[in-house]
Amino acid sequence: MSANVNTSLPLEFQTEQNRMNILGFWIFLGAEIVLFATLFATYSVLSTRYAGGPTPHELFEINGVMIETILLLTSSFTCGLAIYEMHKENLKGLLTWLIITLLLGLGFVGMEISEFITYVHEGATMQTSAFLSSFFVLLGTHGLHVSMGIGWATMVIIQMVKRGLTPVTARKIFIIGLYWHFLDVVWIFIFTFVYLKGMV
Amino acid sequence: MDIKWDKILISGDPLIFWSQILILLTMVAIVVGVTYFKKWRWLWTEWLTTVDHKRIGIMYILVGVLMFFRGGIDGLLMKAQTATPDGQLLDAQHYNEVFTTHGVIMILFMAMPFLIGIMNVIVPLQIGARDVAFPQLNALSFWLTFSGAMLFNLSFVVGGSPDAGWTAYFPLAGKEFSPGIGNNYYAVAIQIAGIGTLMTGINFIVTILKMRAKGMTLMKMPMFTWTSFVTSIIIAASFPILTVALALMTFDRIFGTHFFTLSGGGMDMMWVNLFWLWGHPEVYIVVLPAFGMFSEVISTFSHKTLYGYKSMVGSIVGIAFLSMLVWVHHFFTMGAGPAVNSIFSITTMMIAIPTGVKMFNWLFTMRKGRIRFTTAMLWALAFVPCFLIGGVTGVMLAMGAADYQYHNTLFLVAHFHYVLIPGVVFAVFAGLYYWWPKMFGHMLNEKLGKLHFWFFVIGFNVTFLPMFFLGLDGAVRRSYTYSAESGFGPLMLISAIGAAILAIGFVFFCYNIYWSARYADRNISSDPWDARTLEWATASPVQFYNFAKIPEVDSLDAFWYMKKNNKGLELNDDDLEEIHMPSNSGLPFVMCVIFGISGFFLIFEWKIAALVAAAGILVCLIIRSFDYNDGYHVPVDKIRSIEKTWRVIGKGGEKHVS
Numbered sequence: 001m002s003a004n005v006n007t008s009l010p011l012e013f014q015t016e017q018n019r020m021n022i023l024g025f026w027i028f029l030g031a032e033i034v035l036f037a038t039l040f041a042t043y044s045v046l047s048t049r050y051a052g053g054p055t056p057h058e059l060f061e062i063n064g065v066m067i068e069t070i071l072l073l074t075s076s077f078t079c080g081l082a083i084y085e086m087h088k089e090n091l092k093g094l095l096t097w098l099i100i101t102l103l104l105g106l107g108f109v110g111m112e113i114s115e116f117i118t119y120v121h122e123g124a125t126m127q128t129s130a131f132l133s134s135f136f137v138l139l140g141t142h143g144l145h146v147s148m149g150i151g152w153a154t155m156v157i158i159q160m161v162k163r164g165l166t167p168v169t170a171r172k173i174f175i176i177g178l179y180w181h182f183l184d185v186v187w188i189f190i191f192t193f194v195y196l197k198g199m200v
Numbered sequence: 201m202d203i204k205w206d207k208i209l210i211s212g213d214p215l216i217f218w219s220q221i222l223i224l225l226t227m228v229a230i231v232v233g234v235t236y237f238k239k240w241r242w243l244w245t246e247w248l249t250t251v252d253h254k255r256i257g258i259m260y261i262l263v264g265v266l267m268f269f270r271g272g273i274d275g276l277l278m279k280a281q282t283a284t285p286d287g288q289l290l291d292a293q294h295y296n297e298v299f300t301t302h303g304v305i306m307i308l309f310m311a312m313p314f315l316i317g318i319m320n321v322i323v324p325l326q327i328g329a330r331d332v333a334f335p336q337l338n339a340l341s342f343w344l345t346f347s348g349a350m351l352f353n354l355s356f357v358v359g360g361s362p363d364a365g366w367t368a369y370f371p372l373a374g375k376e377f378s379p380g381i382g383n384n385y386y387a388v389a390i391q392i393a394g395i396g397t398l399m400t401g402i403n404f405i406v407t408i409l410k411m412r413a414k415g416m417t418l419m420k421m422p423m424f425t426w427t428s429f430v431t432s433i434i435i436a437a438s439f440p441i442l443t444v445a446l447a448l449m450t451f452d453r454i455f456g457t458h459f460f461t462l463s464g465g466g467m468d469m470m471w472v473n474l475f476w477l478w479g480h481p482e483v484y485i486v487v488l489p490a491f492g493m494f495s496e497v498i499s500t501f502s503h504k505t506l507y508g509y510k511s512m513v514g515s516i517v518g519i520a521f522l523s524m525l526v527w528v529h530h531f532f533t534m535g536a537g538p539a540v541n542s543i544f545s546i547t548t549m550m551i552a553i554p555t556g557v558k559m560f561n562w563l564f565t566m567r568k569g570r571i572r573f574t575t576a577m578l579w580a581l582a583f584v585p586c587f588l589i590g591g592v593t594g595v596m597l598a599m600g601a602a603d604y605q606y607h608n609t610l611f612l613v614a615h616f617h618y619v620l621i622p623g624v625v626f627a628v629f630a631g632l633y634y635w636w637p638k639m640f641g642h643m644l645n646e647k648l649g650k651l652h653f654w655f656f657v658i659g660f661n662v663t664f665l666p667m668f669f670l671g672l673d674g675a676v677r678r679s680y681t682y683s684a685e686s687g688f689g690p691l692m693l694i695s696a697i698g699a700a701i702l703a704i705g706f707v708f709f710c711y712n713i714y715w716s717a718r719y720a721d722r723n724i725s726s727d728p729w730d731a732r733t734l735e736w737a738t739a740s741p742v743q744f745y746n747f748a749k750i751p752e753v754d755s756l757d758a759f760w761y762m763k764k765n766n767k768g769l770e771l772n773d774d775d776l777e778e779i780h781m782p783s784n785s786g787l788p789f790v791m792c793v794i795f796g797i798s799g800f801f802l803i804f805e806w807k808i809a810a811l812v813a814a815a816g817i818l819v820c821l822i823i824r825s826f827d828y829n830d831g832y833h834v835p836v837d838k839i840r841s842i843e844k845t846w847r848v849i850g851k852g853g854e855k856h857v858s
Contacts, residue, residue, distance in 0.1 A: 016410070020333045024406045027436055031398060035440035038474065042448065042459065049465030051458065126457050130465030133457035137448065151818075155825045168828070 010087055011170035018171040025175045029182050036186050039141060040193060043134040047198070051129035056198025059124055061115075065195050068111045069187065072146075075104035076184040083177045091165050094173070098157060101180065105150050112143050135194065142190060145183050152176060213294070220357045249784040251335035252744055253320045256342045258639060260317025263349055264628070265710075267309040270353060272706060274302035276699055279663070283696035285684040295680035296363035297382070301356065303366025304386065308393060309349040311486045311620070314628040316345075316400055319428045319489055321639055322631075323404065325735035326422045328413025328753065330746050333406040335782040336824075341396040341403065343792030348393025351799050355385035359804065362386040365678060367475055368449070370460035370468040375453050384803040387450045392795050394442050401435030404428055413734070415753040419513070422733040422756075423499075423506055426513055427492030430520045431485050437524070438481035445474035454805050469534055476527035484523040486620070488516055490627030491558060494580045497630045498562050500731045501577035502569025505757055508561040515554030522551050532603040541600035548598035555591060559584065574729070575649030579630035582657045583622045590618030593668065608678075611671025617664045629656075629709070637728050641741040642720035648712040656705030662698025666691040726846060732760040737769070739846040745834055748843050749775045771849050779834040787827075791820045 005014050013019055047056075079101045085093030116136070119125075126136045156172045163169055234240055247255060277298050281287045290298065320342075324332055332338050355361045362382040364373035373383050408429045412421070421429070449471070451457040458464030460471040499506045506512060528536060528544040562584065571577065593615040597606055606612055629652070636644045667675075670691050675682065682688050727736040737759045738747055751768055755761050762768045798813035843849055 020406050020410050023410060024333060024402055027402045027405050031402065031436045031440045034437055035444055038441050038444040038477075042444070042470065042474075045467060045470055046459070046465065049467070051463075051465035126451070126455065128464070130458040130467065133451065133459055133464075133466075137451060137457070137459075152825070155822055159826065163828075172825075 005167065011089070011165065011167050012086075012174040014167045018167055021171055022175060022178075025178060029178065032182065036138075036141070036189075039134075039138045040189065043138050043194065046130040046134040047194075049130040051131075053129035053132060054122065054124045056131075056194075059119060059122070060195055060198055062195070062199060064111060064115050065191070068108050068115070069191050071104050071108040071111065072184055072187050075101045075108070076181055078104065079177055079180045083174065086165065086170060086173055089165055091160070094165070095157060095160065098153065098173070102150050102153055105146055105180075109143055109147050109150070112139065116140075138194070139190060142183065142186055145186075149176065149179055149183060153180075215294075216357060223357060244786075245784065248789045249339075249786045251331070251339045251782050251784055253324050253332050253335065253338060254639065254742055254744075256338055257317045257320030257322075259342055260313045260320060260345070261632070263346060264310055264314035264317060265713075267305050267313065267349060268706070269710075271302050271305035271310050272703060274298045274305065276703055278302065279696040279699040281680060282682070282692050284693065285686070285689050286681055290680060292680045293363065296365075296678070297356075297361035299678055300362050300365055300368075300386075301352070304352065304362070304390065305349075306620075307366065307482070307486070308390060309345075309352065311624045311628075312393075312397060313345060313349070315431075315486055315489045315624070316341075316397070318493065318628070318631045318635065319404065319431075322635060322735055323425055323428050324407065324411070325638070325738065325742065325746060326425045326733050327408060327411060327416060328734050328747060328751050329407065329411040330750075330779065331782060332403050333410060334403050336785050336788065337399055338403055339785065339788040340791060341400040343788045344396030344399075344795060345393045347792040347796040347799070348389045348391070348396070351392065351796055351803070352385060352389035354800075355382060355389070359385065367472075367479070369475075370449075370452075370466075370471040371462050373449070373471075374461050374468075375456075376461065376463075381803055381805070384450075384453055384805070387446050387453060388799045388803050391443065391446045391450070392799050394439055394446065397435060398439040398443070401432040401439065404432040405436060408432070413750050413753050413758075416758070419510070420753060420756050420758070422492075423495035423509070423512060424489065424492035424733075427488040427490075427495075427516055430516050431488045434481045434485050434488070434520050434523060438478045438485070441474060442478035442482075445471065445478065448474075450802070454802065454807070469531075472531050472534065473527065476530045477524075480527045480530065481523045483619075484519055487623045488519065490624045490631075491516065493627045493631040493634070494562065494583060495565075496731075496733065497576045497580045497634050498565050499757075500634070500729055501572045501574055501580075502566045503572075503730075504565055504569045505732075505760075506561065507564035507567075508557070509756060511557050512561050515557045518554040519551060522547060522554075526551065529598055529600075529603070532600045533607050538600075545598055545600040549595055552591060552595050559588070574633070575644070575646055575653055576630045576634040576729075578650065578653050579626045579633070582653070583626045583630075586618060586622035586626070586657070586661070590615060590620075590622060594619065606671065608676055609671035610667040610675045610677055613677045614664045614667035614671060617660075617667075621660055621664075626657075629653075634729065635735075636716075637724060637740050638735055639741060640717070641724070642716055642722050643724060643728060644712050644716045645720060648708055648715060652705050652708035652712060654705075655701055655708060659698050659700070659702030659705055663695050663702055664698070666695045666698075670695075727759075727763075732757040734759050737762065739843075743842050745779045745781055745839070748779075748839050749777075771843060771847060773840070773849055776836045776839050776843075778836060779839060780831055781834060782831040783829050785827075785829075787820055787824055791817060794820065 004016065007014060012022065078097050082094050082097035082101060085097055116139075119132075124132055126133050153176050156169065156176060160169050160173070234243060247259065250256065277290060278295065281290045281295055320332070320338070324330070360380050360382040362368065362373075362378075362385050364378055364383055364386075368383060368386050371377055373386070408421070408425060448457070448459040452459050452461060452466070458466035460466050460468050462468065495506055495512065525547045526544060528534075528540060529548045532541050532544070562580075573581075593611070597603055597612060597615055633644050633649055636642070670688055673688070675686070675688050675692075682692075724740065726738065726740045728740075729736075734751055734753070735742075737751055748771055751758065751762070794813060794816040798810050798817065801807075801810035801813055840849065
């Protein structure tokens with residue numbers, strides 16, 4: 001709560017409240033890991049219970065999934081560039097890379113929604129089998145996180161444009177960066193344990 | 201959207217009908233009362249929008265007391281029903297609802313708010329901080345807990361209570377076998393409260409890691425702070441599992457998925473696993489802060505430093521670690537096989553080791569101490585033998601093979617009441633008697649406190665000791681009746697009488713709160729117990745900024761040594777600086793209301809309405825994101841005048857140099 005500003009540190013670490021927010025967010029990410037781990041465990045238990053419905057082999061199409069993966073992984077890279085520009089105190093570079101990140105994220109969410117719609121039209125809904133219930137809830141939770149991240153980052157971009165680069169806005173961007181990379185890591189697990197494992 | 205208007209109000213049962221009328225009258229009385237005394241503005245600015253950790257803590261404790269009353273009535277109803285063979289007071293359905301709500305309310309809405317409330321009031325004071333790390337988030341945590349608690353209690357009169365037990369095992373809790381909306385209440389109300397608890401956990405981890413007074417290393421923290429810290433870690437590690445489990449339950453019940461159903465490839469035993477993956481750590485979440493309170497109380501009233509501080513810390517960390525590895529012992533009868541059951545038998549029995557270490561540490565703390573038999577200390581003393589019975593029967597239950605005999609009998613019920621009542625309720629009472637002057641500036645009456653103590657402890661033992669024998673004789677839990685031929689009658693009657701004695705004890709407690717608030721002496725010292733930790737180094741009741749000057753710490757029992765060495769107690773005028781404090785916010789309360797409304801719609805399966813209401817949550821989050829209110833500064837003059845009301849402020853300048 002102290003207003004002491006230590007200017008020798010990166011912008012987002014300069015105040016005590018900022019340091020606490022960042023630590024708090026790391027712990028929140030720890031809780032998120034437990035949340036996703038539970039969903040992954042659920043999926044791994046139910047992933048072969050098709051109840052006469054479609055199997056991963058019949059359902060998944062690797063092309064769309066590959067594009068989704070590339071979009072999201074690239075967005076993680078551009079997010080890193082955005083933080084890099086922030087540390088150089090280059091507001092324009094930061095905003096440019098951040099907006100590119102969000103556009104890539106939007107592309108990912110759009111592809112995922114169209115993938116879901118295709119599945120539903122093929123008769124593979126959440127209610128079809130335990131496998132599909134756990135599939136949709138695991139991927140849906142991730143997709144919802146990405147969508148929330150896009151909305152949240154948009155709000156912070158508006159604040160950034162209004163207020164410029166301050167310790168507070170820098171901290172908010174930094175935390176969104178942590179969140180974004182985290183979602184990327186979760187996607188790598190989804191790609192591996194849901195799609196690759198389902199295809200082979 | 202098919203709105204089930206006919207299902208909204210429960211009708212036909214006289215008991216529920218009278219409750220509806222009573223609830224309505226109470227609500228009218230509250231509104232009329234607040235309006236008559238013109239207290240709306242005061243209520244809003246001082247309480248509903250507060251971010252002060254002490255006030256939030258007091259509100260938590262208030263919720264705990266109310267929920268203790270509600271859960272206690274459920275308990276008494278069960279005891280009245282089973283007092284005689286073939287009891288006629290409740291029918292089977294009503295009995296199912298009563299034991300379900302008793303369990304949920306006592307664990308999630310009584311024990312948790314009590315403990316988190318005391319944590320809120322005391323932990324920042326013990327570490328010499330001015331608030332928690334995220335004061336507004338803390339207010340949101342409280343209001344979400346409140347929202348969940350109110351929603352859950354609503355089930356009684358609106359829509360029907362959940363009736364599948366507090367563990368809500370599938371397939372019984374699924375749509376197939378519980379088609380009503382009762383279990384939707386379970387899934388949604390606990391979810392809302394659980395999110396609040398998770399945020400509390402994160403908040404306290406950061407608070408304790410980052411906001412300790414200068415010189416207070418981790419191994420110089422008071423034991424209650426240590427236990428709160430470890431509890432917060434368990435919360436952050438286990439509540440997300442509950443979040444997922446309840447979300448999957450909601451999907452199964454409301455959106456027709458197949459996670460735990462019998463059809464469509466679902467697996468009902470997965471619910472049991474997920475539930476206890478959270479549920480067992482939850483036991484330690486409630487019992488560890490209680491251990492911390494006993495440690496403070498025993499140390500203070502024995503006039504000695506806590507014996508074996510390091511082994512105490514080691515054992516709570518050990519308990520926290522093991523708490524994640526024992527969940528299968530709740531369902532040895534699932535049929536996981538001898539190898540799995542053996543492993544979980546062993547991990548369960550291992551918990552007895554660190555717990556035993558703690559027991560001996562408490563006993564050695566008392567050894568050769570100058571013990572004062574205050575009410576707080578009496579609770580701690582009664583805890584030791586009572587909890588021991590609970591612990592030892594726990595080791596009996598931990599043996600997988602033997603558990604087949606005890607499973608789902610009253611023996612188990614007696615066991616966990618012997619763990620949770622001494623381990624949590626006694627601790628909460630000890631903590632309340634001990635810290636009451638810190639919270640309110642007056643003590644609770646000791647004479648009434650002792651009546652409370654004796655009635656409660658005797659009543660508790662008379663209630664639950666017979667249940668061990670009933671369980672060994674084969675009486676099953678959750679059965680609403682039994683025949684006279686079973687021979688359970690006499691012990692059941694004794695148990696019911698015990699419950700009445702216990703209830704009288706609780707009445708003494710409530711009366712004590714009332715009596716002390718009206719008549720107790722306000723002219724007491726800020727350190728009435730001659731205590732040892734930093735919360736006693738400031739005024740009673742604590743001023744809103746906690747410490748005019750943050751104390752410096754160089755040993756365990758910091759305040760004790762400050763008093764002994766007469767160092768750091770006085771306040772010099774030139775030590776005073778402006779204090780930065782967070783501003784109040786109405787947003788947490790607004791979010792509580794929106795969460796409640798959205799949850800209510802979801803419970804009644806009005807999905808679109810729930811979604812629309814949930815959009816309100818997003819709007820609140822956006823408002824919060826754009827809120828750059830950085831708090832305010834308390835001027836030195838104001839601090840000086842507040843500090844003068846309870847202590848002498850020195851001139852300063854002449855610093856003692858040795």
